[in-house]
Amino acid sequence: MEDDRPAQPGSSADVMSRKGFLQAASRVVAVGVAGGIVASCQSGGQTPSYPVPTSSTYNGAGGQQIPTSPPYSPPANVPDAADKPIELEAWKSDADRKSAPVPSPLPDEERVGYALVGLGHLTLEELLPAFGNCKKSKPVALVSGSPEKLHKVARQYGIKPASCYSYADYDKLKDNPEVQVIYIVLPNSMHAEFTIRGAQAGKHILCEKPMANSSAECQAMIDACKKANRKLMVAYRIQYEPYNRYVREQLQKNEYGKPKFVDAFNCQSSANPKHWRHIKALAGGGALPDIGLYCLNTTRFILGEEPTEVFAYTHSDPDNPLFKEVEEVCSWQMKFPSGLIANCATHYNVHDSRQYRVMTERGWYELENAYAYTGQKLTTSHADGPIVRQENVSIAPKNQFTAEIDYFSTCILDDIAPYSTGEEGLQDQRIMEAIYQSAREGKPVKLPRIDKKDAFRGPEPQLQ
Ligand code: NAD
Numbered sequence: 001m002e003d004d005r006p007a008q009p010g011s012s013a014d015v016m017s018r019k020g021f022l023q024a025a026s027r028v029v030a031v032g033v034a035g036g037i038v039a040s041c042q043s044g045g046q047t048p049s050y051p052v053p054t055s056s057t058y059n060g061a062g063g064q065q066i067p068t069s070p071p072y073s074p075p076a077n078v079p080d081a082a083d084k085p086i087e088l089e090a091w092k093s094d095a096d097r098k099s100a101p102v103p104s105p106l107p108d109e110e111r112v113g114y115a116l117v118g119l120g121h122l123t124l125e126e127l128l129p130a131f132g133n134c135k136k137s138k139p140v141a142l143v144s145g146s147p148e149k150l151h152k153v154a155r156q157y158g159i160k161p162a163s164c165y166s167y168a169d170y171d172k173l174k175d176n177p178e179v180q181v182i183y184i185v186l187p188n189s190m191h192a193e194f195t196i197r198g199a200q201a202g203k204h205i206l207c208e209k210p211m212a213n214s215s216a217e218c219q220a221m222i223d224a225c226k227k228a229n230r231k232l233m234v235a236y237r238i239q240y241e242p243y244n245r246y247v248r249e250q251l252q253k254n255e256y257g258k259p260k261f262v263d264a265f266n267c268q269s270s271a272n273p274k275h276w277r278h279i280k281a282l283a284g285g286g287a288l289p290d291i292g293l294y295c296l297n298t299t300r301f302i303l304g305e306e307p308t309e310v311f312a313y314t315h316s317d318p319d320n321p322l323f324k325e326v327e328e329v330c331s332w333q334m335k336f337p338s339g340l341i342a343n344c345a346t347h348y349n350v351h352d353s354r355q356y357r358v359m360t361e362r363g364w365y366e367l368e369n370a371y372a373y374t375g376q377k378l379t380t381s382h383a384d385g386p387i388v389r390q391e392n393v394s395i396a397p398k399n400q401f402t403a404e405i406d407y408f409s410t411c412i413l414d415d416i417a418p419y420s421t422g423e424e425g426l427q428d429q430r431i432m433e434a435i436y437q438s439a440r441e442g443k444p445v446k447l448p449r450i451d452k453k454d455a456f457r458g459p460e461p462q463l464q
Contacts, residue, residue, distance in 0.1 A: 049074070082106050083135070100396055101464075105135040112409035113178040115141035115163075115203070117170070117194055118185040119149045122208065126373065127185065128157055130401035135464070136409035140178040143170055170194070174201035180412060181206055183235075183405075187276040188284045192217035199228040206408050208235045210293050211425025213284030215433060218426035225422065233408050233418035234425035238298050240403040240463060242395045243376040247358065247365050248302040256382045257361025259303060259340055264295040264356035266371045267347035273321040286316070286326030288432055292346030294371035295356070296435075297428050299334070299342045301457075302358065306450040307334035307342070307431060314439040322348065332435045337451060373400065407461050417458040424456040 051072050057065040077087040085101040092099070105111075114131070116123050116139055131139050141163040144150045150164040163179075165172060173179050182198035183206045184191055192212045195205050205225060211218045211234050225232035238244045251259050268291060276282035277290055300306065312332035316323035331345040357366040363382030369375040378393040411418045434445040 082110065097394075097396065103133075103135060108138065111136055111138045112180045112412050113138055113140035114181045114183050114206075114405070115139075115143060115165075115173055115176070115179045116183050116185060117143040117198075118187075119144040119146065119153055120185065123185045124153070126401050127183070127405075128153070130399050130405060131157070133399055133402040134406050134409070136406045136413060137181075141165065141173065141176055143167065143173070171197060171201055173198070173203060179203055181408065184208060187282045188289060189213050189276075189282045192221050195221040195232070196224040199225045199230045199232070202228065202230070204231040204408075204412055206233050206235055206405070207425070209297070209425070209428075210284065210289040210432070211422065211429060213289075215426055215429045218422065218429050222422040222426065231408075231411055231418055232422040233411065234420050234422060235404060236297055236301070236420040236424065237400040237404045238294060238371060239301050239420050239457075240407055240461065241376070241400040242398050243367055243378050243393075244298060244302065244370065245463075246378070246393065246395060247367060248304070250365065250380075251302055251358060251360070252304065254360075256363025256380075258338070259358050259360045261340065261359040262299050262303070262342035262344075262356060263359075264299055264342065264370075265345040265347075266291045266294045266354045267345070267350045268352040268354075269350060270322060270348045273324070278322055278324075278326055280325040283326055285432070285436065286323065286328060286330070287346040287348040288314075288327060288330040288435065291348075291371070292330050292344065293428060293432070294354070295342075295344040295346060296334075296431060297424075298356070298370065299344065300427075303336065303338075303340065304453040305336045305338060305340070306427065306455055307336055307447055308449045309335040309444050309446050310431065310434045310438050311444040312435040312439040314436070317349070320349070327439075330435065330439065332438070334431075337449060403463055407463060410462075419458045419461045421456060421458050427456045 051070040053067065053069045056068050058068050060066050074089040076089060079086070083104050083106060085104040088102065111134070114137055116127060119142065128139060131137060139157055139159060142150055142154060142159055143165045144153075145167050147166075150166075151161075153159070154161060154164050163176060173182065180203065182194070182201075182203045184194045184198070185208050186194060188210055189212075191207050191210075195207050198205050199221075205221075207221070212221060222232065250256075267287075270277065272278070278286070283290065310332055312330060314327040314330045316326070316328040320328065322328070326348075328349050329345070329347045331343075334342045334344065336342070354371040355366065355368045356370050357364055363380060366379045366381075368377040368379075374397065376395075378395075379390055380393060381388060381390045383389075408418060410416065431447065434447055438445040
């Protein structure tokens with residue numbers, strides 16, 4: 001039987017016969033790899049690592065003489081375990097940024113199956129595409145009120161017709177063994193009910209932010225998941241996003257001294273007064289729970305501290321139908337046990353601006369597009385003798401949704417407590433309730449002092 005493996009350097013097959021060489025070369029052409037001569041790695045008279053082409057050519061369809069190279073597999077470390085990356089022969093110097101490890105996706109049958117509930121903007125524009133890069137997760141079921149959307153999206157993402165559910169059939173997810181996680185991507189007022197019913201159906205829950213519309217709802221969600229012995233994670237994607245994680249790491253190390261002041265804002269413009277985001281019973285509030293929450297949660301996340309007091313203003317233009325029920329703008333300050341003050345703002349009626357600056361004793365970190373899906377730009381500044389150094393920190397891009405979803409799958413596969421817990425979502429809700437109370441009463445509102453760092457988060461995630 002002919003041995004189809006490429007010759008290894010130093011083996012007896014290393015020196016190819018002319019016939020063998022021509023056969024190998026034709027196989028390369030057959031798989032469409034035609035072209036240039038590979039440079040030899042020969043050095044100091046040693047045996048070359050790569051088989052060097054002799055003067056051989058392949059006859060192209062038009063009679064052209066195309067140079068051929070012998071096929072060869074350079075040395076590589078190929079671990080058996082699917083989740084351990086293949087390590088390829090290195091070729092780049094340390095002068096450039098290291099590339100990420102080779103993706104090591106789990107085989108399809110070992111991945112965690114997700115049911116996505118709600119086929120709106122986030123699911124269709126971000127989440128389903130993000131599953132395409134997931135290594136441990138796959139979409140296996142959909143829940144929607146629109147049979148047309150269900151039909152089309154199921155075909156696009158290879159989901160079985162039997163795994164498409166209407167809201168009336170939601171509880172039938174219980175009988176679908178492919179579904180391990182329910183990802184709730186519904187208007188905020190529906191998060192509590194669908195989480196509780198999902199946990200009762202025996203599924204783990206990944207719930208979009210804000211966790212719910214009140215701290216009582218958040219507590220009921222936590223209790224239901226505990227009772228059903230199912231994991232609950234709130235989808236705070238920023239906590240899995242590399243730039244924000246980097247800022248957190250630097251601050252925790254006091255790289256430029258202690259953090260002293262945070263200035264954060266997350267603003268955008270909205271236009272449709274009929275959308276659920278402008279109906280208080282569905283959204284719970286306006287700009288604050290929808291986008292201001294990013295300033296609140298991310299500030300808590302990068303500092304690891306909990307505020308002890310808040311003071312806030314809200315305002316809504318009385319002539320604008322968008323803001324009949326929910327606030328247009330909310331601006332608030334938070335005081336932390338270390339003495340740090342955070343100044344935060346969120347707006348539903350200005351051109352988008354999503355950034356923060358953390359001022360420390362001897363420097364600052366400024367993250368542009370801090371809360372956006374892409375486009376983070378990090379600048380740091382500190383003095384170095386007579387010089388002020390401003391640096392742009394560039395981190396390899398990573399899809400935040402992919403990172404977050406795969407991290408939750410790791411929690412399930414390895415039985416780890418999630419990082420962005422239900423308690424983390426509840427704490428944000430409590431603080432938002434204090435912010436609204438302060439705005440109503442026109443005075444600061446105190447919160448219970450919590451000295452423990454990262455008091456509401458699970459074990460630090462090991463992200464791949
Ligand atoms: P959307 O309006 O685009 O989609 C909501 C979906 O819910 C739609 O498919 C709609 O049909 C369905 N739905 C079911 N019952 C409904 C009802 N009574 N009223 C309105 N819609 C109903 O909203 P979205 O932007 O996809 O947001 C969904 C959730 O995801 C929200 O909780 C939001 O805060 C969150 N979100 C998170 C991020 C993030 O970056 N993590 C980004 C956007 C939205």
